[in-house]
Amino acid sequence: MRLPQSIRNAVAWAASPAQKTASMPTKPQVTRNLSNSISPVQLQRLRHDIAMWREAVSEAELAWFPHRVRMQRLYIDTVLNGHVFALMERRKDLTLLRDFALTGGTGIESETWNRYFRSQQWFQLFLEYALDALFFGYSLIALGDITDGAFTNIQPVRRWNISPDRENVTSLVYSLTGTPFLDEPYANWHIWVKTPGQSGTPNCGYGLLYNIALYEIFLRNTLGFNADFVELYAMPYRVGKTTKTTEAERAELFEAIKNMGSAGFALIDPTDDINFLETRLGGNGYQAYDNLEARCQKVISKIILGHADAADSVPGRLGNNGDRQSNPVVMAMMDKQTKDGRFVEALINTQLLPKMRTLGFAIPSDLTFSFKNDGEKQALREREDESNKLTADIFQTIKNAGGQPDWQYFTARTGIPVNTLENEAIDPMG
Numbered sequence: 001m002r003l004p005q006s007i008r009n010a011v012a013w014a015a016s017p018a019q020k021t022a023s024m025p026t027k028p029q030v031t032r033n034l035s036n037s038i039s040p041v042q043l044q045r046l047r048h049d050i051a052m053w054r055e056a057v058s059e060a061e062l063a064w065f066p067h068r069v070r071m072q073r074l075y076i077d078t079v080l081n082g083h084v085f086a087l088m089e090r091r092k093d094l095t096l097l098r099d100f101a102l103t104g105g106t107g108i109e110s111e112t113w114n115r116y117f118r119s120q121q122w123f124q125l126f127l128e129y130a131l132d133a134l135f136f137g138y139s140l141i142a143l144g145d146i147t148d149g150a151f152t153n154i155q156p157v158r159r160w161n162i163s164p165d166r167e168n169v170t171s172l173v174y175s176l177t178g179t180p181f182l183d184e185p186y187a188n189w190h191i192w193v194k195t196p197g198q199s200g201t202p203n204c205g206y207g208l209l210y211n212i213a214l215y216e217i218f219l220r221n222t223l224g225f226n227a228d229f230v231e232l233y234a235m236p237y238r239v240g241k242t243t244k245t246t247e248a249e250r251a252e253l254f255e256a257i258k259n260m261g262s263a264g265f266a267l268i269d270p271t272d273d274i275n276f277l278e279t280r281l282g283g284n285g286y287q288a289y290d291n292l293e294a295r296c297q298k299v300i301s302k303i304i305l306g307h308a309d310a311a312d313s314v315p316g317r318l319g320n321n322g323d324r325q326s327n328p329v330v331m332a333m334m335d336k337q338t339k340d341g342r343f344v345e346a347l348i349n350t351q352l353l354p355k356m357r358t359l360g361f362a363i364p365s366d367l368t369f370s371f372k373n374d375g376e377k378q379a380l381r382e383r384e385d386e387s388n389k390l391t392a393d394i395f396q397t398i399k400n401a402g403g404q405p406d407w408q409y410f411t412a413r414t415g416i417p418v419n420t421l422e423n424e425a426i427d428p429m430g
Helices: 005-010 027-032 050-060 069-079 082-096 111-119 123-138 208-234 247-258 287-306 328-358 376-401 407-414
Strands: 102-105 138-142 190-194 238-241 265-268 368-373
Touching: 027 123, 050 069, 050 208, 069 082, 069 123, 069 208, 082 123, 082 287, 082 328, 102 287, 111 238, 123 138, 123 208, 190 328, 238 368, 287 328, 328 368, 376 407
Parallel strands: 238 265
Antiparallel strands: 102 368, 138 190
């Protein structure tokens, strides 16, 4: 879709010195996207256990040559879990679905730039990649080429080829030297998104997936154990008996039994016997798996959304759930929304907008990005209304008991003006 003329005039990409170099070979491609400097080598996926989870952080905490390869290898398997993936999407949606505005120094919104950013698919992708850093620990977002006033191939650089400690992108994993993405000419074309460090790591945190991965490994193993239990104790077992002795005839019966389904089966002689030994938990042992699975899922929900019941117990959309103050699930999700919103706002105002101006976008220098806090304002209003109602009830009780409330104090306490009747004095004969 072609941009409106007003926006096309505001976005001065055609006159940008960086745009004039778009026809230059190879080097600008790497400059604008450091993914092009990475060798096309497949990352080996492994079957993870608790020991490998611990080894991942040990590798990241090495004193001299720390790496994040094992950690990121662990993460890309962790997000394959359906419960984890759904919670991550929900956490990101709390920010992605918010309305925003670009406001000047006078407090007036810029309708031109509001329309521009709201119409750009690349900007939605940027927000999503930026929020991914909260889970993976960091993201290096390559802006890519500019076409018709838009970054048409924006994408994240492979995290296992990024060293947050050395702040470079390596061609091969475990390399110590690489391209410094914070230096020119790469810095203007890349947005470095990092999280606060933990356990003495100065440059970058591990992300939420490090805490989630422990419980996800238990979930993954529980699913496998539960499948084995169902196969042993829940699926029927077929037994065929025959007096036939020729191999061809027995093979014919064998195939007939085999093709009945995927459950276990056996072909025996009439004098053979098969005994089915069941454990004491054979009838209800599945409950142990369900219990462990539910506990792990609740902890993961707490880590991502702030409340164990946030994934299943919230009716409707955030913001339409009645009394927010009395709903701890909604309050927990609103806290996450506010926290993530401030994280993204700072990133856009300190990195994205300045770099867009450097690349030729005619964004006024006084414009700043912010999310509209309609939900937070509504929650504040609800808390004020609840407090004012309690105060009004007290004053009503005083008046009903024959007292004379101090309405000036009521106004000072609640901010609600009260017009009293001139002859409001108590009638002693009434």
